[in-house]
Each structure stands twice: as structure tokens, then as C-alpha cells.
Amino acid sequence: MADITTPDAEWEAENEDAEGYVAPARTGLAGFLMGPYPTLVSRLALGGIFLLAGIAKIGVPDAVRYAINQYSLPIPSFIVEAMAVGMPVLEVLVGVWILLGLFTRFSAVIAGAMMVIFTIALTQAWVRGLNIDCGCFGGPQANPVGLAMLGALGPVGDFLSKEQADLPTIIRDVVLLAMAVHLFFVRSIFSLDNLRARSAARDDARYEVEAATEAEA
Numbered sequence: 001m002a003d004i005t006t007p008d009a010e011w012e013a014e015n016e017d018a019e020g021y022v023a024p025a026r027t028g029l030a031g032f033l034m035g036p037y038p039t040l041v042s043r044l045a046l047g048g049i050f051l052l053a054g055i056a057k058i059g060v061p062d063a064v065r066y067a068i069n070q071y072s073l074p075i076p077s078f079i080v081e082a083m084a085v086g087m088p089v090l091e092v093l094v095g096v097w098i099l100l101g102l103f104t105r106f107s108a109v110i111a112g113a114m115m116v117i118f119t120i121a122l123t124q125a126w127v128r129g130l131n132i133d134c135g136c137f138g139g140p141q142a143n144p145v146g147l148a149m150l151g152a153l154g155p156v157g158d159f160l161s162k163e164q165a166d167l168p169t170i171i172r173d174v175v176l177l178a179m180a181v182h183l184f185f186v187r188s189i190f191s192l193d194n195l196r197a198r199s200a201a202r203d204d205a206r207y208e209v210e211a212a213t214e215a216e217a
Contacts, residue, residue, distance in 0.1 A: 042182045047095045070130070072130065
């Protein structure tokens, strides 16, 4: 009987020797989520959100500073200033890395840590009844490129640009946090990390063949 190999099985065979990877059981919802394609969805969604959020806030530190101060948290001014300048750049870097599947686990840790911080800030603002814009995408003060990208997304972009510190936004951030955890534990497909792993495996195999040949000579 012919051997039929599914795309998921091919992916597992290619990556079974990768560091930290354990072939998942293919049963139920958990088995589905442990496959490579659901992690691709997590990569595209999480990476896209981070990239858009970062681009929209680059070059407008006053808008970022204002958004942070709206939360009325006891944050030292020098940290607020550092966040106003550095946070958008970090969001862009993490977004690009996740979208490309490069340094995925490291990027997932950074993204997850940021989502925890954002979720805590949003939750305390919601509990305290603060009626504020979440500032996730720069709000009305986003830079022109960010505003254009949000506008190109139509109703979705309009919704994102007007998000408040409320329960729906908290739920959204919890979902994004779950995606970061997903990416940390499950390898993705169509990623630069996989290409790097395959290249390293080929180099190791070539080295072993050359070493064996020299030993026989």
C-alpha cells in the first residue's frame, strides 16, 4: 500500500530534530493547535498587530507619552520618556521578527511580556472607570503613515484607532498573549527559523560525511 504523507507529517519529519521540538499528538483541538498551520495564523495576527502598532507611533513621542500618562500609573518620568521613544521601535522589531519567523521564541517572549504589561494597565484603568483611549495605535495623534495604514484596513482600522481601555480591548490583548504563548511552544511553518535549522542540519551532515571520508582515507 502506498505511503501517503500529509503536509503536517512532512513538516514534523523535517523539524523533529530541531532543538526543543516535540512531535505533537494529532488528537482533538489540542492536536490541531500543535500543528504548524495554526501557529502561522498566530504569527500573522500577532506580528501584524505589533508591526502596525509600532509604525503608527514612531516619530510621535508626544502622543505615546500622553497615552501612557492617561493611565495615571506611578511611572517615573524618565521611564515614560524612554517608553515614548523606544516602545514603538521595539514593537516594529518584534512584529517583523514574528512575521518572518525569525528568532520566533525570543520574539514571542518579548511580545508576551509586553502583552502582560498592556493587559495589566488596561485592566486597572477599566476597573477604576477611566474613560480613556487605549493608545495602542497612537489614536488620533498617530503619524501619517500609521493613519494611512489604519485607513486602508477600513472598518477594522477604524475600530483599532478608536479602541478604549475597556473589556473588549482587554479580551483582545489576552488573545494576543495566548498567541505569543502558542508561538513559544509550537514551531511554525514558512519561517526563517526553519530555513536556518535546515541549513545547519545540512552543514552538520556534510561535516560528518567529510569527517568519515577523512577517517577512511
